[in-house]
Amino acid sequence: EAGVAQSPRYKIIEKRQSVAFWCNPISGHATLYWYQQILGQGPKLLIQFQNNGVVDDSQLPKDRFSAERLKGVDSTLKIQPAKLEDSAVYLCASAGVTANEKLFFGSGTQLSVL
Amino acid sequence: GDSVTQMEGPVTLSEEAFLTINCTYTATGYPSLFWYVQYPGEGLQLLLKATKADDKGSNKGFEATYRKETTSFHLEKGSVQVSDSAVYFCALSEGTGGFKTIFGAGTRLFVKA
Numbered sequence: 478e479a480g481v482a483q484s485p486r487y488k489i490i491e492k493r494q495s496v497a498f499w500c501n502p503i504s505g506h507a508t509l510y511w512y513q514q515i516l517g518q519g520p521k522l523l524i525q526f527q528n529n530g531v532v533d534d535s536q537l538p539k540d541r542f543s544a545e546r547l548k549g550v551d552s553t554l555k556i557q558p559a560k561l562e563d564s565a566v567y568l569c570a571s572a573g574v575t576a577n578e579k580l581f582f583g584s585g586t587q588l589s590v591l
Numbered sequence: 592g593d594s595v596t597q598m599e600g601p602v603t604l605s606e607e608a609f610l611t612i613n614c615t616y617t618a619t620g621y622p623s624l625f626w627y628v629q630y631p632g633e634g635l636q637l638l639l640k641a642t643k644a645d646d647k648g649s650n651k652g653f654e655a656t657y658r659k660e661t662t663s664f665h666l667e668k669g670s671v672q673v674s675d676s677a678v679y680f681c682a683l684s685e686g687t688g689g690f691k692t693i694f695g696a697g698t699r700l701f702v703k704a
Contacts, residue, residue: 508690510691510692512694517697518696518697519595519597519680519694519695519696519697520635520680520694521694522691522692522693525691532691533691568634568635570635570692572692575690579625579637579640580627580635580637580692582634582635582636583634584634585634
């Protein structure tokens with residue numbers, strides 16, 4: 478079974494530039510998450526999709542972050558413009574539709590904003 | 592809102608020592624509880640889970656019991672190995688359809704030979 482695919486693996490940009498991350502979840506998984514993991518901290522939920530609808534984006538900084546999940550499959554997360562504090566690992570995860578199902582994580586994209 | 596609190600690390604143990612990592616949670620309903628592990632250079636993966644009160648999750652010698660009365664889900668292992676060195680995250684998931692998974696801050700474990 479193929480896992481959650483994310484790209485790129487690493488990205489280095491300067492502040493005020495834009496960046497985009499891509500995620501392809503496990504086939505058939507209805508739920509897709511984007512998490513931000515700052516060094517030394519736990520993953521912080523940015524946005525959650527159920528199929529192609531947004532379930533929770535309460536912690537997404539909407540003035541600079543955007544995300545979409547077209548056709549309920551793969552997803553992109555964009556930051557424009559980036560700030561120094563956006564330096565983190567961006568994790569994509571997918572799961573089924575019930576709360577007792579585990580999340581499958583991708584390898585993440587490590588973003589450095591200089 | 593829902594939240595997860597873990598004991599701060601790092602935790603440093605000698606091989607074969609007993610491990611406890613404390614985790615408590617706050618939730619409005621009846622969440623499912625999880626421990627995820629992140630080994631050096633690897634992604635997050637599920638270690639064990641429990642979906643209702645008094646359930647015990649277990650895997651690879653690790654155990655955790657869902658205690659509703661104390662809102663806790665402490666992780667234990669009787670004899671740790673060097674290969675258990677990793678970061679451990681407690682998490683909860685609640686709701687149906689629109690459920691979300693919230694993570695604690697993580698506890699780093701170092702096991703020395």
